[in-house]
Structure formats: structure tokens, C-alpha cells
Amino acid sequence: MKKKSQQKRILLKLSGEALVEEGKRGITPFALKDIAKEIASASKDCQLAVVIGGGNIWRGVRDGGGIIDRVNSDNMGMLATVINALALQSALEDINIPTRVLTSINIYELAEAFIRRKAVRHLEKGRVIIFAGGTGNPFFTTDSAAALRASEIGADILLKATQVDGVYDSDPRKNPKAKLISRITYGEAISKGLQFMDTAALALCMENNLPIQVFNLHKKGNIKAAVDGKKIGTIIY
Template identity: 55%
Template sequence: MTNFICQRILLKLSGEALMSEKGGSIDADILKRLAGEIKELCDAGIQVGLVVGGGNILRGAQKASEGLDRVTGDQMGMLATVINALAMQDALEYLGLQVRVMSALKINQVCEDFIRRRAVRHLEKGRVVIFAAGTGNPFFTTDSAASLRAIEIDAQLMIKATKVKGVYSADPEKVKDARFYPRLTYDEALDQRLNVMDATALVLCRDNNLPMRVMNIFEQGAIMRLMQGEDIGSLIERGTKA
């Protein structure tokens, strides 16, 4: 049996990763491809928790800047993540996987409430667990929700899937000589204000000693290769004190 670097992971996908290049909020082909990558992990015995953002549908902070009440905007954003979670659930179930969507908001007619012990039990039974509705509170991003859920389920690694290779000093699509960081600490990411995750998410990971890997989700088979020990993307760890 192949040895993997960890048995349980939390995968954070941005909502924008699901968008069609033609402008649609959810691209069925992208869903199928991502579902196939996750199925490969599950078939190998890796337990997968998943958080999907809602930016392809609505961003609460953006709506607030346009005049909408921030709390209302964030609540709308939470509901957008539920829509994405249900779409991902359908794509995974089509491939034969058992999936549970667990929401931080009570929406019992479409998904389960988030209960930590139940989530862990689902994972132990080989089910994919998709955590929806963020933390259930306004003013917190889905990055923070991903960090929180990863810690709660005792994930050994959080993977943030992006559109670029990993962590850079600036947007590599806009700055040609942006520096790539194969390794860095959470303190370095915070001090340099690198655009990895919001500060709350980084501090949660740092203080709970949860390593994070930032990588390109559009690189076919990259997550499985990472699980097999290949050095992919950028690794962020707590670091040691001198």
C-alpha cells in the first residue's frame, strides 16, 4: 500500500475556482474534474474535508462596500457557499462517493447541522464532508472557516487550492518578477502581509500548529502527488523559536 504524508486533510477551494471562463457561476466540467481528483484521494483511503468559498456567486464584503449592510451581505455570502457545497456534493455522489454537507447555519431540509463529533465520524467512515456557511458568523471569511474546521476535525494538513503555483510576494500574473516562496512560516506570511489568507486564518493555523500547503488546483493530479510526498506548491508552517 502506498504511504501518504497524512491520512486526513482539509481542502479549501475558492468559489472562483468553479467559475466558467464564459462567465457562468458554476462550470459543470470543472466540478467533474475536481470531483475526480477528490475521488482519487478517497479511493486511496485519504479522509477529505472540504470548504468551498462563495465568491463565484456573491461576496458579502463587496456588497457591503456597495452600500448593503455588512451583516446581511455576509449572511448572503454564507448561503452562496451552501449552493456551491450542494453542487460539489452532487458531482461527488455522481462518481459513487458518500458525501455529507454540514452547515454552520441551520438549513435542515438541504443539509446537516455542523456537529464536530458527527463530522469526524463521517470522515472515519470514508465519507467526504463539505463544510458550508463559513463559521456561521458575519465578519469571518471562508478562509477562517477552513482553518477552524481543519483544527476541529484534527486534519493533519490544510491545502489551499489557488490558480497559481503557491505563495508569491505579489500577484505573479501582474508582477513578472514576483518572488516565489517554497517555504515560509506563518509569522513571515503575517509580517510581510503576503496575500495567502486573512490574518485570522493564519493565526489560527499558527497557534494550533497546523501546516498549510498552497498549490495550483488546476494542475492535474497534483494533490495526489503531494500526498505521495512530492514537493508541490508552498509549505507554510509555524516555525521554531531560536
């Protein structure tokens, strides 16, 4: 998709944990305020879309406890992303950033339905858009939703903000000797079984030649640095 301006178009994938104090559930006001400021700073130099997860409120099969079936559990997770999106929208608008929430599930009273052309138009008008509701289907993660929406809007890159500094050759939280990988191909990431993003999302990015940058969410200024093309974290290409 050709853009009418030369301004970079970026999709930022955030986990729900970005909105909450570490180790807690729900939404923490100061964490919400901080991430809104980071997004506001980054949005000045690009057309910015956000996909947000819902793990701070509901995390699929784990929280279902074997009682709630997978489809219902995933549907609940999609609703959790809508809650997060509305919270983030309020925080952004509180600091005068025009924002729209678009959902893949029909909640007309709360947010706009996702229509690709409308999403692109919002971006061209300088609004930050927040995609909620995942893909609208169970069995797909919000990583897959991020890859899908980024491809649909013609994003130049998918930025994935995580809890660690990038992609490692093993889990750095379990292995203190884990090594940070600065660059890796989609195929290598899939074949090595690296767990930073699910295989369906990686495959979709590979098919659409969409680069991914993975970096640490918790370092102040990292979102802006990634938007500006700084070499932080890991590039998957």
C-alpha cells in the first residue's frame, strides 16, 4: 500500500503488562500515564498504530483453570484488550494526543469497528490508533493480531516492546548466560524455536517482508528510539 506522505508508518505491539506495576494485575494509573507519555513522544515523528494485549487482566488458558474452555477463555482475553485500549485512549487524550480505538469485535457503543481504509485515514490525519480485540478469533495471539494489522495498514516495521532487552538464544530470566541476538532472519527465529513471538505471527511477517524490532519496554525513551531507527534490541528481517 502506497502512503500519501513519506512519514514512517509504524505498528507498536504492547503487552497488557505495560499498563500495570510489575508483579500486579489490572491497570496501575502511574504505569498507564508513563506509557502514554512514551507513545506521545514517539507519535510526533511517525504515523503510529498500537496493538495491545490483555494479559494484565486475563491470560487465556492459564486463568481458565481447566474450567473455562479455550474458545470462551480467548474471547474473554479479547474483551480484556478492549478494556486496555480504552484506558490507553483516555491516558493519551488526557495529554492531548488524538486517538481512536478500532476493534475486531463489534462493540459499537465503545469503539469503532476495524475497517482498513478508515484506519489508514485516521493515521493520515495524525491520530494514534489502538487496535483492540486481537484478530477477533480464538486460538490467535495478539502477536498474530499485530502482524496482521501491520500488514493490512502497510506498516514499515513492527515494533514489539517486551520485558527484556531483545531476543536471546535462551530465556535470560532462567539462564544468566543467555546471549542477546542483534539480528536474525525470520527463518532462523522459527527454526530455533525462539519464544519472543508465536510462529504464526513470524510467518505472516516473513510472507509480507515486514521487519520486526524487539526491545525493552521498561527503558525510558526506547519506543522513541526504535521509531527513530536507533539500533536497540533485536531486528528480525
